[in-house]
Amino acid sequence: MSAGRYPVGIIGGGAWGTALAAVMAQIHDDVLLWAREEDVVRSINASHENALFLPGTVLSRKIEATADLARMAGCEAFMIVTPAQHVRAILSALPDTQAPLILCAKGIEANTQMLVSDVAAQVRPDNPLAVLSGPTFAHEVAAGKPTAITLATANPTLGAALMRSIATPSFRPYWSDDVVGAEIGGAVKNVLAIACGVVDGAGLGLNARAALIARGFAEMQRYGLARGAKAETLAGLSGLGDLVLTCSSENSRNFSLGRSLGQGHAAENLLADRKTIAEGAFTAPVLLQSATDLYVEMPIVSAVCALLAGTITVDAVVTELLARPLKSESW
Ligand SMILES: NC(=O)c1ccc[n+]([C@@H]2O[C@H](COP(=O)([O-])OP(=O)(O)OC[C@H]3O[C@@H](n4cnc5c(N)ncnc54)[C@H](O)[C@@H]3O)[C@@H](O)[C@H]2O)c1
Numbered sequence: 001m002s003a004g005r006y007p008v009g010i011i012g013g014g015a016w017g018t019a020l021a022a023v024m025a026q027i028h029d030d031v032l033l034w035a036r037e038e039d040v041v042r043s044i045n046a047s048h049e050n051a052l053f054l055p056g057t058v059l060s061r062k063i064e065a066t067a068d069l070a071r072m073a074g075c076e077a078f079m080i081v082t083p084a085q086h087v088r089a090i091l092s093a094l095p096d097t098q099a100p101l102i103l104c105a106k107g108i109e110a111n112t113q114m115l116v117s118d119v120a121a122q123v124r125p126d127n128p129l130a131v132l133s134g135p136t137f138a139h140e141v142a143a144g145k146p147t148a149i150t151l152a153t154a155n156p157t158l159g160a161a162l163m164r165s166i167a168t169p170s171f172r173p174y175w176s177d178d179v180v181g182a183e184i185g186g187a188v189k190n191v192l193a194i195a196c197g198v199v200d201g202a203g204l205g206l207n208a209r210a211a212l213i214a215r216g217f218a219e220m221q222r223y224g225l226a227r228g229a230k231a232e233t234l235a236g237l238s239g240l241g242d243l244v245l246t247c248s249s250e251n252s253r254n255f256s257l258g259r260s261l262g263q264g265h266a267a268e269n270l271l272a273d274r275k276t277i278a279e280g281a282f283t284a285p286v287l288l289q290s291a292t293d294l295y296v297e298m299p300i301v302s303a304v305c306a307l308l309a310g311t312i313t314v315d316a317v318v319t320e321l322l323a324r325p326l327k328s329e330s331w
């Protein structure tokens with residue numbers, strides 16, 4: 001990539017877009033971040049903090065925020081960091097560009113069952129695509145803590161160029177040619193993290209949590225392989241790696257949503273009160289529908305859907321899962 005004023009533009013001023021801007025500011029002189037909320041733009045430009053979505057992290061003065069998408073036209077590559085359900089709209093509104101798009105949302109589009117990369121290929125057929133996904137809590141990345149992540153793109157030359165433009169001494173991408181696998185790991189783990197949070201909130205113990213991670217991973221593999229993912233990608237950073245992270249920490253929004261469900265709070269109230277995104281709540285119903293269409297069994301995902309819909313209690317869901325017919329552990 002040739003030198004330009006903004007080597008990487010970031011679209012989305014939530015916690016993750018802001019953390020990625022902090023990473024980019026370690027290696028680039030100017031970082032332009034588009035945020036939807038004027039408050040976020042003001043907070044970053046005036047106080048060098050994203051007080052709404054990543055409070056407490058002091059940001060580099062190299063980061064400039066804007067609410068004007070037209071300003072992004074000169075960027076040489078884009079990180080697309082809005083929630084999955086808004087990627088279609090934001091890509092449609094992006095200025096005319098043929099720059100590579102690095103897709104950072106973890107989810108599946110409702111109604112269409114499309115992965116974010118499918119949405120991007122449909123809306124922006126002329127832009128090269130890559131997916132960035134892995135075990136990455138935003139506040140740790142923004143603080144410069146060591147992080148490894150999958151950068152998936154079918155084109156190895158593009159992969160190498162993008163890795164060079166985003167790697168820092170503490171942020172290490174690994175290239176994969178498996179875009180579908182990288183996306184499915186990130187989308188499915190969010191739903192499984194809700195389930196692990198439920199186990200925690202209901203006080204079901206660490207054995208139950210480990211069982212759920214292992215059996216949840218079996219669901220991720222069944223579904224991923226049915227959609228063309230590679231097994232080794234699902235076992236890597238963007239699959240198992242991210243599953244382990246989000247299933248074991250209250251820092252995960254998905255886990256903490258599940259924890260509150262497990263403590264008996266109503267899903268409707270919990271979702272209405274949220275200011276930040278728990279992607280798993282949006283992914284769960286479309287994932288279950290997609291799995292059903294592919295004849296893939298996902299009992300844990302199904303249980304999460306029922307809990308989110310408020311059609312079953314935690315006690316009943318646990319009894320149901322444990323009462324399923326005894327079967328082989330492989331699949
Ligand atoms: N936070 C993390 O640690 C992390 C890490 C890796 C990946 N991700 C993924 O990145 C994506 C963004 O998550 P986040 O943590 O930055 O979100 P966040 O919860 O911190 O912020 C919410 C974001 O949603 C945006 N938003 C809300 N309504 C919108 C609309 N109508 N159109 C466009 N944007 C809208 C807000 O502007 C804001 O950027 C998600 O898919 C998430 O799974 C997050």
Ligand SMILES: O=P(O)(O)OC[C@H](O)CO
Nearest residue numbers: 134135136137252253254
């Ligand atoms: O807070 P969560 O559950 O959205 O998880 C954030 C990241 O996806 C962790 O990799």
